[in-house]
Amino acid sequence: MKTLFITGGSTGIGAASVRKFIGQGWNVGFMDINREAAEMLQKEVGKPEHLLFTEGNTRSREDIRKAVEATVKRFGAIESVVANAGIHRCNTLLDIADEELDLMIQTNIYGTVNTLREAVPQIIKAGGGSVVINASDQWFVGKPNSFAYGLTKGALGQITRSLSIDLGRYNIRVNAVCAGTIHTPLVDNLFKNFAEVNNCSIDDYWKEENALYARGSAGRPEEVAELIYFLASDASSFCTGGHYLVDGGLVAR
Ligand SMILES: NC(=O)c1ccc[n+]([C@@H]2O[C@H](COP(=O)([O-])OP(=O)(O)OC[C@H]3O[C@@H](n4cnc5c(N)ncnc54)[C@H](O)[C@@H]3O)[C@@H](O)[C@H]2O)c1
Structure with a gap:
């Protein structure tokens, strides 16, 4: 039985991944700052013998180390890591505050680097496996008011390339997932803020966003x-160093 370690597993794409891997018979260790949502997910999924939650912040290497150690202690090894935790803030080069730029870089870049620095040595110990980095469609395209987010996701796209070369000899594949807009709390909060600022309804934002996708709805x-x-x-044994779109045709436009 294989073991996954994933960050940001409490909600959204991370929670869906926890469900998927557990459904496929994996053990899953997940770390998140959101304990309440983690507990709800644990209740929903059941299988406590295969699912371990550790509270922690990816910005802290120490928190990641503890979560990785707890996962190895519980399940014996880690064969795969998904660096998923990330945040979005709206800004441009001209208006971003120093603190916000720092928060974005610390969370999306350092958070991912911390995760990989602690988890990859465990995958090497296990004899090889895989790394999946949750990047973004913003590896492929620029979007308005998304300066710092695009900057950080671009960095993750590059990390994917260099790591795939360095880790190949350890039998580790490294790939990035590049999603279009996905209906998660992250985007709901973003659209809620837009709606408040512009005095309109969140439904208006979703209508506009959905229209960008070939099938008429976001992911x-x-x-x-x-x-x-x-x-x-x-199943993806010959895939490494790749950036894989799951974007409903957005980038094809
Ligand atoms: N939703 C989208 O449209 C979309 C598109 C492309 C990429 N992504 C990426 O997917 C990933 C997951 O996003 P989501 O949409 O599921 O958002 P989400 O907000 O639903 O989930 C993110 C999870 O990460 C956790 N988290 C955030 N910061 C953390 C930190 N410092 N330490 C530990 N946990 C932390 C949150 O508590 C949350 O549970 C992010 O990296 C995001 O950039 C999202």
Whole structure:
């Protein structure tokens, strides 16, 4: 039985991934700052013998170390890591505050680097496996008011390339998932803020966003979890160093 370690597993794409891997018979250790949502997910999923939650912040290498250690102690090894935790803030080069730029870099870049620095040595110990990085469609395209988010996701796209070369000899594949807009709390909060600022309804934002996608609606977390699972599993044995779109045709426009 294989073991996954995933960050940001309490809600959205992370929670859908937890469900998917557990459904496929994996052990899952997940770390998140949101304990309340983690407990709800644990109750929903059941299978406490295969699911371990550790509270922690990816910005802290110490928190990651503890969560990785707890996962190895409980399940014996880690064969796959999904660096998923991330945040979005709206800003441009001209208006971003120093604190916000720092928060974005600390969370999306350092959070991912911390996760990989602690989890990858465990995958090497296990004899190899896979790394999946949750990047974004913003590896491929720029979007308005998304300066710092695009900056951080671009960095994750590059990390994917260099790591795939360095880790190949350890039998570790490294790939990035690049999703279009997915209906999760992250985007709901974003649209809620837009709606408040512009004095309109959140439904108006979703209507406009949905219209950008070939099928007329944005993605669902489960649809991204399918790709994450494929890239983590042996089914993708010849995939490494790649950036995989799951974007409903957005980038094709
Ligand atoms: N939703 C989208 O449209 C979309 C599109 C492309 C990429 N992504 C990426 O997918 C990933 C997951 O996003 P989501 O949409 O599921 O959002 P979400 O807000 O539903 O989930 C993110 C999870 O990460 C946790 N988290 C945030 N910061 C953390 C930290 N410092 N330490 C530990 N946990 C932390 C949150 O508590 C939450 O449970 C992010 O990296 C995001 O950038 C999302």
